[in-house]
Amino acid sequence: MKKYNITHIRELESESIYVLREVAAQFERPALLFSGGKDSIVMYYLARKAFWPAKVPFPLVHIDTGHNFEETIVFRDELVEKTGATLIVGSVQESIDTGRVAEEKGYSASRNLLQTTTLLDTIEKHKFDCALGGGRRDEEKARAKERFFSHRDEFGQWDPKNQRPELWNIFNGKKHVGEHFRVFPLSNWTEMDVWQYILLENVDIPSLYFTHKREVFFRDNQWLAAAPFMKLKPTEKIEVREVRCRTIGDISCTGMALSTANSLEDIILEVAASRVTERGSRADDKRSESAMEDRKKEGYF
Amino acid sequence: MSDINTQNISAKDSGYLDMELLRFTTAGSVDDGKSTLIGRLLYDSKAIFEDQMEAIEAASTRRGEEYVNLALLTDGLKAEREQGITIDVAYRYFATPKRKFIIADTPGHIQYTRNMVTGASTANLALILVDARNGVLEQTIRHAFIASLLQIPHIVVCVNKMDLMNYDEKVFDKIQKDFVALAAKLSVQDVRFVPISALKGDNVVNRSDNMLWYQGPTLMYLLENIHISSDRNMIDARFPVQYVIRPMSDKYHDYRGYAGRVESGAFNVGDEITVMPSGFTSKIKTIDSMEESLTLAHTPQSVTITLEDDIDISRGDMIVRRNNVPEVSQDVDIRICWLSETPMRIGGKYMVKHTTNDVRCLIKEMVYKIDINSLDRDKTATELKLNEIGRVKIRTTKPLYFDPYRTNRSTGSLILIDEGTNNTVGAAMIV
Incomplete structure (x- = not known):
C-alpha cells in the first residue's frame, strides 16, 4: 500500500489546487491578489499548476501602496512577462490624490490601512466577484477562524460571528448581486510549509528574502528599512546591516531580520529555530489586540 | 564548504518533507481542560512563539487573571475573548518530526453542535475529553455520537484531571467501561483511552510517573503513530470533474483535460472508465500534473485526466472505473444536521451541493429526529431546528451518483443551501 501514501506537502498542494479550481468554476470574475510576497x-x-496547460483564467491584482521595495516590483513585472499573466494595479497614491483616503501622519504613518479602500474600489471597478488571497490561518488569531470561502457583504465587510459553516470540501460560493467572496487557498499551510514547498518545487522568489546589505534603523524593537518617505525620530540613526525580509509588505511596516541566510535551506533552518512568528515583524498587527480582526471586518486582505 | 553541505542535507532530510498529515478535532465545554490540553500540545511541540506568549501574557494581565490563560491562544475573536467562550471552529497547526497536525478546535456546548459537526467533517481523529471527577456525561455521549455520525475513523478518549483523583486506576477503569458500553450503541471503529493531566503534563507528551499502572502509550505517541493511511477508501475509484481545461493554444490545440481530485480509489493510464451520468465509456489516455505525466493518480491527488475518446463531459460529471460504478438515484435517504435558525420543514425546497454537482431537492419525509443526549428517536417529529439531527428522505431534481457515507466520506456527503439567503443550512450524510 506504500505507493498510495501522500506527504503533508503534497496533500496541502492538492487541497489548494482543488480550491483554485472551485473558484474558477463557481465565480464569473475572480482575481488573484498578488503582493509580491x-x-x-x-x-x-499553484494556480498555474491547477490550470496547466491552459493559462490561469483570472488576472493578478496588485494593490500598490507606492511604498514598495523596488525588488518586489521588478520581480512582479518579470513574473507577469514570463507567464503571460494579466496584471491590474490598484494605486493607493491615486486613492490619496482623489481624496478617497487621507495619508496618516506622524512617525508611524503607514499606508497599510489605506490599502483597504483601494482594494475595495478596485474590486468594485472591475466587478470582481471573488478575490483570492494568500492568507494563512496560522498567521494570526483572527485568521484562524477564517473560512476557505469567506463571504463579504455589499460593503466588503466580514462578519466573523456569522460565517457560513464549511463542511468536508464542499464550498458554497453562492451570493447576491454586489456581494463578493474572499477565498484563501493556503488556509491550512504554515510558514514552514510554504518554505518547504518553495524548496521542493524550486519556486522563484524575490531576492529580498535572502540576506543583503541594507540601510536600516531601529524602532519599536525591530529593524525597518530606510526610505525617503520614512521620517526618522531625532534619536534614530541609519546604519548598514545584513538583513533579510521574513515577510514582504509595505516598507513602512515590514520589519527586517538580521540574518545571513543566503539559501532556501538556510531560511528553513532559521524558520525552524525561530521563536517569534513572522507577523511578529509586522508593525500593522501590533496596533491593538484585535488589530487584524478589525481590519478584516472592514474588508482588508 | 562542508558546513553548507551538511545544512543542505539537514533541511531536506530532517523529516519535514515526508511527514503525514493528521487532522483531528477536539470538542469540550467550559472547564474541562480542553484549552489547557491544546495549549500543552502546542507549547511542548514548540508551536507557541515568544510573541504569541507575550501577547497572551499581556492580555491575561489586562483581564486581571492570575495565570497565563492558554485559552486566549485559541479564542481568536474579540467576542470570544470578552465572553470567555469558544464560539467558532478555530484551526491550529503544529508539527513534530513525525507528523504535521491540524486541530479543528470546537466548542462543546449543545448550542454549538453545528460547529462540532463542521470540525468533525474533515477529521481523521476525534479527541474526546472526559473530566475524571465527573465521568461519562451527557456531553460525552453527544461528542461520541457526533464522531460516529461523521464517521471519524479514530477516537481517543482522554480522561483528564487524573491528578485531582489521586491518579486512581479504578476511576480510569470505570470511565473506560462506561464509554465502551456507550460505544457499543454507536458505529465507532477504533477507540483508545489515555489517563492524563493536561495541567501537570501526565501522559500528554511525557509518560507519567504517577500512573505506573497504565501501560499504554501517551497521547502524543498515539497522535504521531495511529495508522491513518488505510482510512482512505482505496477501492472505489471516483473522480468528480471540477473544471474542463481547454488551452486553445497552438501548442495544445486539441487538448481537452478534465481537472479534479481523486476523491477515492486510484486511476491508472489505460483504465477503462465510465462517465456518470451519461454512461459513455472510454480509456484514460494521460494523467497530467503540470509538465509531469503520471501513470497513476490516487486519492487525494488533484490532477488532470485526458481520455482516448472525444466525449461530452462537463463539471458535475463523474469519471469512475467501468466495473465499479456508484449508486444513481433521485430519491436519497440522508442523516442531516440542521445548521440554520430557520427550521427545516417537510415540503421545503433547497439547493444541494454534492461533489461538484449542483441540484435542487424537496424534503419528502422525516423518518425520525434523534435526541443527541439520550440517543432516543422521535418518529413523530415534523421539523428540525438549529443543531438538531434527524433522518430524512429527499427527492432531487436530477439523479445524484453517490456512495453511502460510511464507505465514502466524499461521494456520500452533501450540503443544503437556502434559496433565499444562500446560507449553508444542512449537512447531510447519505445512508
Whole structure:
C-alpha cells in the first residue's frame, strides 16, 4: 500500500489546487491578489499548476501602496512577462490624490490601512466577484477562524460571528448581486510549509528574502528599512546591516531580520529555530489586540 | 564548504518533507481542560512563539487573571475573548518530526453542535475529553455520537484531571467501561483511552510517573503513530470533474483535460472508465500534473485526466472505473444536521451541493429526529431546528451518483443551501 501514501506537502498542494479550481468554476470574475510576497507567489504558482496547460483564467491584482521595495516590483513585472499573466494595479497614491483616503501622519504613518479602500474600489471597478488571497490561518488569531470561502457583504465587510459553516470540501460560493467572496487557498499551510514547498518545487522568489546589505534603523524593537518617505525620530540613526525580509509588505511596516541566510535551506533552518512568528515583524498587527480582526471586518486582505 | 553541505542535507532530510498529515478535532465545554490540553500540545511541540506568549501574557494581565490563560491562544475573536467562550471552529497547526497536525478546535456546548459537526467533517481523529471527577456525561455521549455520525475513523478518549483523583486506576477503569458500553450503541471503529493531566503534563507528551499502572502509550505517541493511511477508501475509484481545461493554444490545440481530485480509489493510464451520468465509456489516455505525466493518480491527488475518446463531459460529471460504478438515484435517504435558525420543514425546497454537482431537492419525509443526549428517536417529529439531527428522505431534481457515507466520506456527503439567503443550512450524510 506504500505507493498510495501522500506527504503533508503534497496533500496541502492538492487541497489548494482543488480550491483554485472551485473558484474558477463557481465565480464569473475572480482575481488573484498578488503582493509580491512569498504566499501570493506560491498561490500563483499553484494556480498555474491547477490550470496547466491552459493559462490561469483570472488576472493578478496588485494593490500598490507606492511604498514598495523596488525588488518586489521588478520581480512582479518579470513574473507577469514570463507567464503571460494579466496584471491590474490598484494605486493607493491615486486613492490619496482623489481624496478617497487621507495619508496618516506622524512617525508611524503607514499606508497599510489605506490599502483597504483601494482594494475595495478596485474590486468594485472591475466587478470582481471573488478575490483570492494568500492568507494563512496560522498567521494570526483572527485568521484562524477564517473560512476557505469567506463571504463579504455589499460593503466588503466580514462578519466573523456569522460565517457560513464549511463542511468536508464542499464550498458554497453562492451570493447576491454586489456581494463578493474572499477565498484563501493556503488556509491550512504554515510558514514552514510554504518554505518547504518553495524548496521542493524550486519556486522563484524575490531576492529580498535572502540576506543583503541594507540601510536600516531601529524602532519599536525591530529593524525597518530606510526610505525617503520614512521620517526618522531625532534619536534614530541609519546604519548598514545584513538583513533579510521574513515577510514582504509595505516598507513602512515590514520589519527586517538580521540574518545571513543566503539559501532556501538556510531560511528553513532559521524558520525552524525561530521563536517569534513572522507577523511578529509586522508593525500593522501590533496596533491593538484585535488589530487584524478589525481590519478584516472592514474588508482588508 | 562542508558546513553548507551538511545544512543542505539537514533541511531536506530532517523529516519535514515526508511527514503525514493528521487532522483531528477536539470538542469540550467550559472547564474541562480542553484549552489547557491544546495549549500543552502546542507549547511542548514548540508551536507557541515568544510573541504569541507575550501577547497572551499581556492580555491575561489586562483581564486581571492570575495565570497565563492558554485559552486566549485559541479564542481568536474579540467576542470570544470578552465572553470567555469558544464560539467558532478555530484551526491550529503544529508539527513534530513525525507528523504535521491540524486541530479543528470546537466548542462543546449543545448550542454549538453545528460547529462540532463542521470540525468533525474533515477529521481523521476525534479527541474526546472526559473530566475524571465527573465521568461519562451527557456531553460525552453527544461528542461520541457526533464522531460516529461523521464517521471519524479514530477516537481517543482522554480522561483528564487524573491528578485531582489521586491518579486512581479504578476511576480510569470505570470511565473506560462506561464509554465502551456507550460505544457499543454507536458505529465507532477504533477507540483508545489515555489517563492524563493536561495541567501537570501526565501522559500528554511525557509518560507519567504517577500512573505506573497504565501501560499504554501517551497521547502524543498515539497522535504521531495511529495508522491513518488505510482510512482512505482505496477501492472505489471516483473522480468528480471540477473544471474542463481547454488551452486553445497552438501548442495544445486539441487538448481537452478534465481537472479534479481523486476523491477515492486510484486511476491508472489505460483504465477503462465510465462517465456518470451519461454512461459513455472510454480509456484514460494521460494523467497530467503540470509538465509531469503520471501513470497513476490516487486519492487525494488533484490532477488532470485526458481520455482516448472525444466525449461530452462537463463539471458535475463523474469519471469512475467501468466495473465499479456508484449508486444513481433521485430519491436519497440522508442523516442531516440542521445548521440554520430557520427550521427545516417537510415540503421545503433547497439547493444541494454534492461533489461538484449542483441540484435542487424537496424534503419528502422525516423518518425520525434523534435526541443527541439520550440517543432516543422521535418518529413523530415534523421539523428540525438549529443543531438538531434527524433522518430524512429527499427527492432531487436530477439523479445524484453517490456512495453511502460510511464507505465514502466524499461521494456520500452533501450540503443544503437556502434559496433565499444562500446560507449553508444542512449537512447531510447519505445512508
